[in-house]
Amino acid sequence: MSIDPSGPVTAPSAATGSGVGPLLRGWREQRRVSQLELALRANSSARHISFIETGRSRPSEEMVLRLAGHLDVPVRERNALLLAAGYAPHYPETPLDDPSMDALREGMERLIQGYEPYPALVVDATYDVLVANRGIAMLLDGVPERLLVPPLNAIRLTLHPEGLAPRIRNLRAWRDHLLAQMNRQIALRRSEPLRALYEEVAAFPVPDRDAAVDDDGPLGPASRFALPLLIEHEGRVLSFLSSISTFNTPMDVTVSELAIETFLPADPATAKYLHAMRS
Structure with a gap:
């Protein structure tokens, strides 16, 4: 990744729209992974991945976490994906002084x-x-x-x-x-x-x-x-x-x-x- 001294290279933004589908598509595109490659990694199908990204199919909580794991999504952002899919956050955020x-x-x-x-x-x-x-x-x-x-x-x-x-x-x-x-x-x-x-x-x-x-x-x-x-x-x-x-x-x-x-x-x-x- 090249560095522009005048400012940072920003992450590719998620596709327009709401819900977990566009967010997952944004992460997949940022990682430069095709739908087919992600499907193979996640033991799914390219058709199912496409349906999730376009909002035609609601992924299960387990599928959201599986896809996030294969896309190396940071833990904080995995919680955001779960919330966008209608699920509770999976990872706690415990203060260090707890x-x-x-x-x-x-x-x-x-x-x-x-x-x-x-x-x-x-x-x-x-x-x-x-x-x-x-x-x-x-x-x-x-x-x-x-x-x-x-x-x-x-x-x-x-x-x-x-x-x-x-x-x-x-x-x-x-x-x-x-x-x-x-x-x-x-x-x-x-x-x-x-x-x-x-x-x-x-x-x-x-x-x-x-x-x-x-x-x-x-x-x-x-x-x-x-x-x-x-x-x-x-x-x-x-x-x-x-x-x-x-x-x-x-x-x-x-x-x-x-x-x-x-x-x-x-x-x-x-x-x-x-x-x-x-x-």
Whole structure:
């Protein structure tokens, strides 16, 4: 998917009309799956899929969930499909501070604390930070307090001209990476809050050229494998590789939208510096 710096690539809209049929057709077309292919995946017929999409046939609750699963529809949107078909939502949306989420929340906190001194954090569907470890707090040294008022937003803090952006040596490359990542999620989730965040951060100023340009390898050896984040801290340039983890087969909307991002040192000097800061 190509990225237009002036704005995100939007997801294909569902066909005009109401009900679950046009919504399913919109998801099928977005996934570039034919009626026949979807029918084969769902153990149905192209004729039945056509009847569902045109409203001539009302799908069962089980069929809605089956088609949504084969189209990789996000959990939140599966509930929307069920409502459009006249059924109750199938997936709960439990607040993270609900007592039933205590074990999950504590587990995530232990996970990112155990990752110290390397930075790690947990974000929701719009990149609001739910929990972060001391490695992240270290990177935020010097960021104005007004940008640290909850809810903290990881993308805004990273790209804001008064946030981390002035200290990111490869800001243009890292910005392109983040915008592309958001763009994919907008297409997947059709999220208006995420779209608004994209438009906000895409308008932030960006330098004509990165301070570090990967011509003769100044991004470091890790750049041969993945794009590193190069960020200054107290006069040193630290290099990180980012990894994002999500939960397998989530059965709750909240859980389906959680992401754990960890930053692995991309060179020995960064690892040594972080361990020295911890001691």
